[in-house]
Amino acid sequence: MKKDDVPQDLSSLGKITKEVCYATDSNGKYVTELSSGWDVKITALDTAWGDIEKRIASAKQQVLEKKASPLLFFMEYRLMDIGILAGYTGFWKWQIKRHMKPEVFSSLSEKKLEKYAEAFNIQVNDLKNMTVHGD
Amino acid sequence: MEIDFEHRQAAHCESGVTTNLLWNASGGKITEPLAFGIGAGLFFAYIPFIKVNNGPAIAFRTMPGHIFSRTCKSLNIPVVRQKFSSKEKAQLFLDECLDKRKPVGCQVGVYYLPYFPKEYRFHFNAHNLVVYGKEGDNYLVSDPIMEGTNVLSSYELERVRFAKGALSPKGHIYYPGQVSAISDEQIKQAIKSGIKKNVFNMLHIPGSFAGVSGIKNTGNKIKKWRDKLGLEKSGLYLAQMVRMQEEIGTGGGGFRYIYGAFLQESDIYLPGNQLGEISGIFTKAGDMWRTAAVHAAGIYKGRLGSQNDFNIMGDYLLEIAAVEKAAFETLKKIKWQ
Numbered sequence: 001m002k003k004d005d006v007p008q009d010l011s012s013l014g015k016i017t018k019e020v021c022y023a024t025d026s027n028g029k030y031v032t033e034l035s036s037g038w039d040v041k042i043t044a045l046d047t048a049w050g051d052i053e054k055r056i057a058s059a060k061q062q063v064l065e066k067k068a069s070p071l072l073f074f075m076e077y078r079l080m081d082i083g084i085l086a087g088y089t090g091f092w093k094w095q096i097k098r099h100m101k102p103e104v105f106s107s108l109s110e111k112k113l114e115k116y117a118e119a120f121n122i123q124v125n126d127l128k129n130m131t132v133h134g135d
Numbered sequence: 136m137e138i139d140f141e142h143r144q145a146a147h148c149e150s151g152v153t154t155n156l157l158w159n160a161s162g163g164k165i166t167e168p169l170a171f172g173i174g175a176g177l178f179f180a181y182i183p184f185i186k187v188n189n190g191p192a193i194a195f196r197t198m199p200g201h202i203f204s205r206t207c208k209s210l211n212i213p214v215v216r217q218k219f220s221s222k223e224k225a226q227l228f229l230d231e232c233l234d235k236r237k238p239v240g241c242q243v244g245v246y247y248l249p250y251f252p253k254e255y256r257f258h259f260n261a262h263n264l265v266v267y268g269k270e271g272d273n274y275l276v277s278d279p280i281m282e283g284t285n286v287l288s289s290y291e292l293e294r295v296r297f298a299k300g301a302l303s304p305k306g307h308i309y310y311p312g313q314v315s316a317i318s319d320e321q322i323k324q325a326i327k328s329g330i331k332k333n334v335f336n337m338l339h340i341p342g343s344f345a346g347v348s349g350i351k352n353t354g355n356k357i358k359k360w361r362d363k364l365g366l367e368k369s370g371l372y373l374a375q376m377v378r379m380q381e382e383i384g385t386g387g388g389g390f391r392y393i394y395g396a397f398l399q400e401s402d403i404y405l406p407g408n409q410l411g412e413i414s415g416i417f418t419k420a421g422d423m424w425r426t427a428a429v430h431a432a433g434i435y436k437g438r439l440g441s442q443n444d445f446n447i448m449g450d451y452l453l454e455i456a457a458v459e460k461a462a463f464e465t466l467k468k469i470k471w472q
Contacts, residue, residue, distance in 0.1 A: 001421060001425065002420060011252075012252040012253075013255055016252055016281075017144075017283075019280065020145055020146040020394040021146060021392070021393065022146060022389065022393050024418060029399065030168070030396035030400075030414075031466040039432075040377060040425075040429055040432040041428075043432055044375075044378045044428075044435065045254055045255075045374075047374035047435045047436075048188060048371070049254060066254065066318060066386070067248075077255060079258055084299050086299075087300055087303060088299045
């Protein structure tokens, strides 16, 4: 890539920091140039987030319909799968699957709820009520 | 606590950390491209059984940790490296290093990294940064991706050092041991061995998931994605590929350019081996990866979507595989002058 072709489309990262790119100058010599983002990357990220938003919305619906516990919602919200959540909480995957049932979830001890809340970086109350504070 | 450490921004996290940790010791000789090339950083692997955000993992660089290890090893610098099962011990070890005025590299997960914008936070656990000081409960952090330095509270740092999921870092900490002056002769030898290792990684790893055969194989797979996965999911997979290719901490197209820069710098140490010319081939490969990304964007934006568009996408990767194969075969045949 030529130095002059280093894209400067403003990404959300670009507002915080520019990225270093290696590109060639008019003599073909490699130099570094800063980029504030590239449209192709920005839309790739948007596409991934569009899919995540859909999954979050569907999880929320399932919780409202009492088909799943709020764990499902926060897992999608925090982009986690059962393996990652098991890693953060120390629960086995089969336990988490059980806790995903609304009736099992409602009988969980405060201590267990706290483990989940810490993994999701939220308060226990928010976990129970499926409340999110923008962050 | 003041530690003699200078933050310099880099294109890629691990080669950046390696360069920043070796900067003083090498008298500024080990630049990012040299660290990347000596560390045999260029790679490709398609790993369908590791899922990242519900899609297959596609790596464009070598395994996390290898660039630092290999660069140090090739330069005869001992490496100190440790992982922990206890968070307390991990912090204690870190504090001891800082007490000894040693900046250290840490492998971290990016999801709970507070200074990253939300849109960039995924459960990606092979990011690297340097911790170079402590003030009260706060750690001073040099993340090579960022223009400036950052501060993390001990809780925030612990959280990312003990991120969970694939490649979880387990408090992974590393730094160069005693370093004596690095001679040009050492650098020459290290360049040769880095190239040799990268030739092996790209041409000779058995199986069809890695190296140039991995690129070719992925190209052929993409042609079948539309029928097999449907338009929406294959769009997501392609977006994922582009993110892995170009996003912070990865950078496949960008990696080809760093490798091009490496060969140009190496040409000064080892003239008469046509490294400058071969550098141009990697520039071309980088450009091709970017062209392929533009085409992929057409698909995930919904502008393109016919089977023919997927065939073109697959063919881009087949062409790239051919170009990179030829480049590495040329590197393999060098009779060093």
